[in-house]
Amino acid sequence: MGLKIFIKEHLSFIIFEIILVLFILLLFYLDGFRNIDTAIYTISISLILIISFLGVRYFLRQSYLNKITQLPTSMEDALQKNAKTVEYIETERYLHELYRVYQQEVQALYATQNRQDKFLNQWIHQMKTPVAVLELLLQEEGPLDPTSVQEEVDRIKRGLEIVLMNARLEKFEEDMQVEQVSLKDIVTATINENKRLFITNRVFPQIDIDQSIVVASDSKWLKFVLGQFITNAVKYTFEPNKKIYVEAKHTDSHIQLIVQDEGIGIPKSDLTRVTKAFFTGENGRKTGESTGMGLYLAKEICEKLGHELTIESEVGVGTTITLTF
Template sequence: MTIISYLKDHWVYVVTQTFFLLMFTAMLELVGTPAPILSFLAIVYVVFAVMYLATDYYKRAKFLNSLSRNLEKIDQKYLILDTIECPDYLEGRMIYENLYQINKSMNEHVKGYKENVNHYKDYIEMWVHEVKLPLSSLSLIIHNMKAGEETTRKLREQLMRLDNYADQILYYVRSETASADYQFCRTSLKSLVSAVAQRNRTAIQEKDISLKVHDLGYEVITDSKWMEFMVNQILDNAMKYMKPDEAGEIEIYAEEAEGQITLHIKDNGIGISERDLPRLFEKSFTGDNGRVSAKSTGMGLYIVKKLCDQMGHRIRITSKKGEYTNVSISIGTFTL
């Protein structure tokens, strides 16, 4: 609020006081009041009127300007009441009380929304854990069944896809909630990659992929469970987009540079077009590769990127169409 805007808003008061001053001095002059006394009374009248305007302007400007400045500074506008004090004039108190009621109503709405989200999250997590039980049973049945090798291979492949999609649902729901259950600990990259490789051992063998693992003698501070999911998603993508007419090769290794340990997962698959690279982490983006493969959902890398951001890791993808794709996850050298 500026002085000009304040005076424009109070023009009726200014005009009225000016009119009364003129009437007052005219009446005193008619009754023969001496000029010095008349001037003194007029000055006193003007001083008191100006003092009232100045005091009123200060109170209003202090509250309204503080309200405007703080609204610009904070991202969560509904927290504005925590940054201002209740003013001591009527209109200001009314504004403050109305803001309080609005904030109270919104907090109740947000509380109900969070409860619904948590119920939804709990249900999805329970559903995923329950559906994994029959998937595990199916895996044992397929392992023991006496069917043709090709039939068994196809069944195992589809079962693995179901298992990966169930994990995607679980981690997607968890990543969308503000309070993800991260448990950071010292994690061996070698053990983590070995667990992922063992999980995908059958698929790697059946696709005749050469998996080269080296230079993983590092320990990093991360959530091993979430990190294992991310590496599994990247490895699954690498296997999914291998060249059909060329021996597949996936190389997993780590390096330390500039205070960070970076895990690389590199393949010699079909690669990614240059125009698709900037959009790989967009939700449901499949790109050129997804249009030629019905297996792509565009959610895997989106979830991985979201988890990396939440855990303070950095993911990058470099690729050349028809030659290679290299996915790297950089983990800062944090200490527990």
């Protein structure tokens, strides 16, 4: 099979050489040479040279041709090195690089799929809690407590929002629409959407943002990011009558949005890892509600939007999250 491919590859070369020899003989004939021995000698020398050249060329390509004529059994077969000529060495180098790119893409897809599966399994496990609470409320005699029901519904809604945003993150560029956004309007709308969470935990928001401050961002994604900051600030403020401060600072070069709480704070050992996927940390184990995906998604979204996210915290004092536009 390798020899057949070699002949097909060099068929045009052989035909060209035959035409060249005939052309030389024609020149001899037109110039007056009529000696048949000269013609035979010319043809013989040409054939010997052509066959020798093709023989050496085939020998150099034989191992490579044999490799490509056999069907591979695994992707690692592409990493074999059998070429001896410059052309085939470059072809092998190209295949090796292609294999490396393929491996990176496969690993990225595997990591994404693994993250999605792990997150979905963890989310389903956590959603069992509000569902179980709702079932208990329905089984109780007497009138249904709408406040308790609403609290569990809100927990389910927040969980569904994280799942939806996690799914959309894979096609972020198709879903992104950057525009001039009023920072105060976004913050106010986000706090209003979580007002029951504030009331339940007896935590109070305090906003200090000038109405004239606008930033270039995507309002939907930015609202989700702010929602993660605010809900985390409320959830980890265990003492009642505490405040969450949301303010904006405008300088010549950038705008900073600062969310500061008076909660339990984040241990230094956890601070560098709170934006990692599925990391719940010491605080997450205290509440039992953390999926470890909220701040991870927030960080990913901020990077895609071009916003800088920094987190500072002190145990027992509180946490400060700064979003720089």
